[in-house]
Amino acid sequence: MSTATADPPASPVQSLLSWWYALHPMYRLAVRWAFIVACTAVAFHDSIASVIRVTRNEGVGGYVWVVPASAVLVAIGVARRRRTELPIHDRQTDIIVGTMGLVLAVLVQSVLVPRFALYFHLLRLDLVAMWLFVLSSSIVLFGLRPVIRFGWVWALMFMVFSLPYYLSVVFFGGGKFAAGASTLIIAAIGTGIGVGRTFKRGFIGSVAAWGVGFTVLIVIGLFFNSAPVWVYQQVPGLTAISAVAVVMYFQARRGVPKRVLDRKVEPLAAGQVWSAVPLVMAVTVVLTFFPLPGDATSSRLSPVAPGRPVVGQPLAAPPGWTSTGYENFDWVHRFYGGGSVLTRQRMTATTGDPRFDKFARPRTLVVDNIVSEHPFAFEIYPMRVLYELAEARISPLQDVELGFGVKGILYSVIDDKLLITWNGLTFGWRDSNVGQRITVFAVDNHEPDALFPTPSDSMASTLRTLLTMLFRGNAVLSEDAPRFKDGELLTEFGRALVATQFRAAGSR
Secondary structure: OOOOOOOOOOOHHHHHHHHHHOOOHHHHHHHHHHHHHHHHHHHOHHHHHHHHHHHHOOOHHHHHHHHHHHHHHHHHHHHOOOOOOOOOOOHHHHHHHHHHHHHHHHHHHHHHHHHOHHHHHHHOHHHHHHHHHHHHHHHHHHOHHHHHHOHHHHHHHHHHOOHHHHHHHHHOOOOHHHHHHHHHHHHHHHHHHHHOOOHHHHHHHHHHHHHHHHHHHHHHHHHOOOOOHHHHHHHHHHHHHHHHHHHHHHHHOOOOOOOOOOOOOOOOOOOOOOOHHHHHHHHHHHHOOOOOOOOOOOOOOEOOOOOOOOOOOOOOOOOOEEEEEEEEEHHHHHHHOOOOEEEEEEEEEOOOOOOOOOOOOOOEEEEEEEEEOOOOHHHHOOHHHHEOOOOEEEOOOEEEEEEOOEEEEEEEEEEOOOOEEEEEEEEEEEEOOEEEEEEEEEEOOOOOOOOOOOEOOOOHHHHHHHHHHHHHOOHHHEOOOOOOOOHHHHHHHHHHHHHHHHHHHHHO
16 A cells, blocks of 8 residues: 655745746836846945936936936837747856946946046946946846847947037037937937837837927927926927827727737746846945046036126236237037137236246236036036147146135146147136136246147047047056146236136125
8 A cells, every 4th residue: 555745845945936936027027127226226326426416407417317218118119019039048148248247337437437537427437337237237137138139228228328418419509408409319219219110110200209309399498498407308308209109109009909018928038047136236236336536627616706707708817917818719608508608818927027937028828717607517528628638648636725715726738749838727616506617828838929728619639538548548648747837827826816806806
């Protein structure tokens, strides 16, 4: 007589796993995404806080909120299509590719972000590292094949890399309307991806998004022109994607029942992901040890200003100096917002000083000042962006106290092409929502026809500088042994110039 043996009772862990794998794929999908979002928030909390600060200061960099919002809307459209990839996966390949991406994210955050500290807001490489982190985490938690199915959505999310966006804003003329028009590029591409089951359908959706977006943008510009820049960026773009996608959805399903989920939800390709969770958590912890660059740019503004800065107005010359003429460059509004003007003055000493010229010849300095209603733009476009300094080497910055609570930055510039050395002093202030940045140049050639850095409305020089720094490193564009031959001259002049502006403001 045989006796049946009962199976041993399942352990609590086995019971929990059985319950977990019995859940609907949508719940497991949501839990995995919640884990990725939580790890991203921890690893890049400084970056998220920085984007919030940019948006609150009405910087055009606030456009990045449109990118993930657009990606979610586009991903919904892509997810509605039938799955076409084979229902197979190779966890070894997923882990290898995902690990490589996570390591690359760490390298970008730890190496490239500090290397391009001066252009931090112009490039936002920290957001590129965030994109790599989310992409790689998705590969190890969902599998490579499902991620590839949403490949165009991931390509859309790469638009958090800010340089192309800023170039388009400059191309469109600068200002809030140009910032909104540039964001419509994201909306048009995203709409084409989301509704593009065929090339023709995607093209129609993209063109329709342009039309809807520009209509909303024009309405905002005409009737709500005082709205903050984030309204110009986010409302037209997200409205265009949502409106066009909904209209094309109903148009394609005329006479067909409309349901939220009108197809079977396939099981997750990568079922066993427990070994990947510690990997993502470990990289999250590593990324928290790399803070963002501090205030390393030449854009620090004093919170105390000598009255409200006036656009296009030359500065009052300090005692012992005479303003010998000035000119305005209004093209800088493409960088620093509508109404911004760069005013260039030449100031010459009334008497010579043997300390600054062995023949006691009167020295001439060039004073550039820019007034902008969007002071945060000074952080996006530092001093180097405005001048043809692609082959110049710039020394480390030195802090200088200029009085009245104003702090300046002193630096030396060596132009290997012109074989000339400049010393520069940059400082500024802001009053309410208006900021002013002042840069003073002294050249080691004391002749009247001496060459000074020339303002340029082209970013070609900046792009060459960025490529040089990327492939050859910071050292090739840095001067480690600077000579501040005119450091004392600029410091004395800067203090006198600051004092003159405050006294002139007090007498008005």
